[in-house]
Amino acid sequence: MTDAAASVPVRRLSDWDAAELHTLVEDYGSPLYVLDRERVRENYRRLETAFPDAEILYAVKANALGEVLSTLREAGAGLECASAGEVQRALGAGASGSEVHYTAVNPPARDLDWVVDAWADGPELTVTAGSEDTIDRLEERGYDGRLCLRVNPGIGAGHHEKVATGAAAKFGVPAERAVDVLADAADRGFDVVGIHAHVGSGVSSDQLEAHREFVARMGDLARNVAGVVGGLEFVDVGGGFGVPYREDEAPLDLESVAEATREALGAVDADLTIEPGRYFVADAGVLLTEVNTVKEARETTVTGVDAGMTTLLRPAMYDAYHPIRNLTAEAGDGSIEAENGPAGRERVPQTVAGPICESGDVFCTDRQLPASKRGDVLAIGNAGAYGYEMANQYNSRPRPASIVLADSEARLARRRETVTDVTRPEREARSASPTDRKNDHDRATDTDNDPVR
Known part of the structure; x- marks a missing residue:
């Protein structure tokens, strides 16, 4: 890592390697969160340089993945936690009491x-x-x-x-x-x-x-x-x-x-x-999603993808803007022609929408993107902060997997949920004894359920 690299103030979505991201979906499926640990370190070093005399705490709520917590702890940050669960994650990531603030x-x-x-x-x-x-x-x-x-x-x-x-x-x-x-x-x-x-x-x-x-x-x-x-x-x-x-x-x-x-x-x-919180992790992460439906509507082209507001809530919650790339179009002939349509595809206005039964389940409206085809992989940028942390199981949809990039390798940091995971609490409730049901609230922060991994 050079000082020059650390001084780059933002990593744009266009800076990510399209072929590498496309390969990750082939290997791990979609939707998929990807986080670059080295970028997290770069962001910490830049902030540490600007505030050399300050105590720096990381707001865990931005991204509580254990890999993120350990990366920032190793860099020198303490951990600010908004819940007992986040305190448990911090301690599970190796933090001592002196490194933890519970707000x-x-x-x-x-x-x-x-x-x-x-x-x-x-x-x-x-x-x-x-x-x-x-x-x-x-x-x-x-x-x-x-x-x-x-x-x-x-x-x-x-x-x-x-x-x-x-x-x-x-x-x-x-x-x-x-x-x-x-x-x-x-x-x-x-x-x-x-x-x-x-x-x-x-x-x-x-x-x-x-x-x-x-x-x-x-x-x-x-x-x-x-x-x-x-x-x-x-x-x-x-x-x-x-x-x-x-x-x-x-x-x-x-x-x-x-x-x-x-x-x-x-x-x-x-x-x-x-x-x-956001400053450390936002541009260190992307969300990858696959196109499953392309529909010509009255006033727009609707590009349906397998991620939705259950995967990334910010657009629906805050009307937030996230950049989007069509990785498949860019890799179509090995060239990237950002201005005139990657791989020769014409740019057309598209509404990128998820599979959730809500009209607010859209990532963008009428945005100019290379014409999408079924099976294309799209990348949604700046997804490292408040992405997975706000993911949910609405419509009984399992939450996605998370990949971490470290030392030029990709590794699974959080497995993809299944419908069995979604319904497990109901099955366990049906089989629990009356005493178990009465004491269930005491197990909400049970350390037997390791929240770090």
């Missing part, structure tokens, strides 16, 4: 029970609470360890209103009450170590002023808190660093973001902590 948002009782038990074995684990009620519930369970308070700064930003968390009432204690809440927690014996907020997900360069104002408010709050409860270890300003999904969209000016963050935070006697 609770209205946590279920079983989550708190499991995390407090894990804290007993790893007392350096940090719990971030987003309400006074959560602090009470932790105290009831005997937790008096490292406590960080999530605050609501009243500023939100991001790629969609559904992920602009900084001003949403759901997240955090209002900033104006934070000092009192933390003073009370310290009086009750908690080890108050930090404050945390997250402005939103997918923040772009043109939202830098909102990011700057958000960080400035966190700096002011940190100084106020320190005057009341003593020094803090860290001020966590979250992540949300955006990536360019559209081909003509410029990458985030990371150096400018880093400089603006340091200037806005100001002088605080605490470390800066950031917790990106």
Whole structure:
């Protein structure tokens, strides 16, 4: 890996090798998630260079695959977890308690029970609470360890209103009450170590002023808190660093973001902590899917594929744009003619749609692509973040397999589900005893079910 390679700010879908991806579908079937571990490392190194003095945590919710967690841990990142299941994955990937932050948002009782038990074995684990009620519930369970308070700064930003968390009432204690809440927690014996907020997900360069104002408010709050409860270890300003999904969209000016963050935070006697997720993994992954139906509709050509909103939810959920390539067309005669139609195929407007019985199950509408044929393999770019993590079994559809590229080799990281996997909980419920059924909720985070692999 050269420094020049690491400095490339974004990997476009056109940078992936079409023949190699096509071969993966031949070997492993479709739909198929593919993730490049080296690209994850490159993204980490670039961010580490921009924020040399910051503690870097990876937001596990972006992609919780065990291979991703181990890659980023080896690179030097800690792990920020939004659930007990993610904490379990982090510990299963080899993280110690000191490398894990659990950020609770209205946590279920079983989550708190499991995390407090894990804290007993790893007392350096940090719990971030987003309400006074959560602090009470932790105290009831005997937790008096490292406590960080999530605050609501009243500023939100991001790629969609559904992920602009900084001003949403759901997240955090209002900033104006934070000092009192933390003073009370310290009086009750908690080890108050930090404050945390997250402005939103997918923040772009043109939202830098909102990011700057958000960080400035966190700096002011940190100084106020320190005057009341003593020094803090860290001020966590979250992540949300955006990536360019559209081909003509410029990458985030990371150096400018880093400089603006340091200037806005100001002088605080605490470390800066950031917790990106999408930035590490989005352009490290693609989704491969096979064309099964081509239909001439009244106003468009519908290209039906075997992936759908159960495989990649972002287009249906957020109206998100993802680039698409026809790999088969490009490999048809060994040439790539991006402007005039690969392999001589004419470009025609196409609506690429999945097999789910919902009108929202489309990846694009009337997009100019090489004319598709049944059996073609399409690649959907920037699928490494919130792709498999949001996959589901709606319409009783099994979730896809995942492949990891490492050391110039491809290996299966997650097998493809079957319908038998989808229906297994029902069969097990029918055969369970009344006692088993009554205690089923206690097994929701059972360590016998290894979530890392």
